[in-house]
Amino acid sequence: MNKNISHKIGLKIGPIKLILNSESESHQATPSYRYYIMLCIISGKAGEQSQERDIKGRTYGMNILWAEVFFLSSLVISLDFELFWGVTDSRTIDNYGTNIEGVWHAVPGLLKLFKKYDIHATWATVGMLLCKDFNQWAGLCPAILPTYKRNSCSTYSVAILARNFPKLFFAPVLVEQILTTDSQELASHTYSHFYCGEENTTVEQFAADLDCSKRIFDEYRVKPTSIVFPRNQVRDEYLKVLVNAGFTAYRGNQDHWMYRDGHLGSVSYFTARRLIRAVDAVIPLIGNHTFLLPSGIPTGQLINIPASRFLRPVSGHSCIDKLHLNRIKRGMLEAARTNRAFHLWWHPHNFGLSPEANLVNLEKLLKYYCKLNHEYGMQSFSMRELEASCRIN
Secondary structure, three states: OOOOEEEEEEEEEOOEEEEEEEEEOOOOOOHHHHHHHHHHHHOOOOOOOEEEEOOOOOEEEEEEEEEEEEEOOEEEEEEEEOHHHHOOOOOOHHHHHHHHHOHHHHHHHHHHHHHHOOOOEEEEEOHHHHOOOHHHHHOOOOOOOOOOOOHHHOHHHOHHHHHHOHHHOOOHHHHHHHHOOOOEEEEEOOOOOOOOOOOOOOHHHHHHHHHHHHHHHHOOOOOOOEEOOHHHOOOHHHHHHHHHOOOOEEOOOOOOOOOOOOOOOOHHHHHHHHHHHHHHOOOOOOOOOOEOOOOOOOOOOOEEOOOOEEOOOOOOOHHHHHHHHHHHHHHHHHHHHHOOEEEEEEOHHHHOOOHHHHHHHHHHHHHHHHHHHHHHOOEEEOHHHHHHHOOOO
């Protein structure tokens, strides 16, 4: 006669782990038995007496006593893919053109590493760079243009540069490479690298920009659901537009005064913050900004997937670079040990000046992720995947 024996079974569903305590007449949980328990939980039948046959045809009775839900630790990677559209107000072709040219080498290298280490990444892409050439760009404009107080913020003011240096502004070939690489999400970085925090912009201008972005994404048969605000200028009044535009998740900022407002502020205030951020990148002045997202978030509610750390390009000083990588690794380890998430981000053009050296540094982090995956079960997720997992009740 078989004895009733309690089993504690772990199931992985995306970044969710179900730990189930059940009673069964079986001395072990067969694959079909585990599968049935998962179905009971998902369909809301927990606690009901049921029977299921295993792969050998034996029948087992089962009564689920309780279930606990835990998030598995997650590594989220997002990249702000901009080309020169992202720096038109602060750089020139002469002093930054080489960095942008290097993107053409960096992106294939990044995709190769992501494929090698099974990294699921989000590419938040400026819509303008999806245009196949200058002529397509010139003929595609939103119904309402932004009216920045600082005209240099408007990417519509650099038409001559875009016509004369197309490789620094348009990259449909790189976009196709992203789309044909497994587990890569093409997301939005607005159409024109729209600055929500600049003076004189309006919600209506932002909505028009997103509509224009949708038109160019449609040509690639992509409907982006994740978005990253340019310069991390997240503003509450602009968030309301995102749901109507079909977005389900955005990258928010770290919850600390040094990061909360993104890349904005008076010259003296911004300079002070930037210096402190640079120190925090190598020495732990504040926390690691790991986070835990709740499950059961209803469809239609926007989800904030906040940044944890910016991956800085190589500095030319091996000691500083090592400290920076160790700072990131500490955050990843904290997330792995506590079943939380860690969100790393950067721009491909940050790798543009020294692509090989930057790719070597990134590979060190990805190897460390593999170690955490083996030891703690840490998983790699795009923003879209992590957002979707939060809809599980």
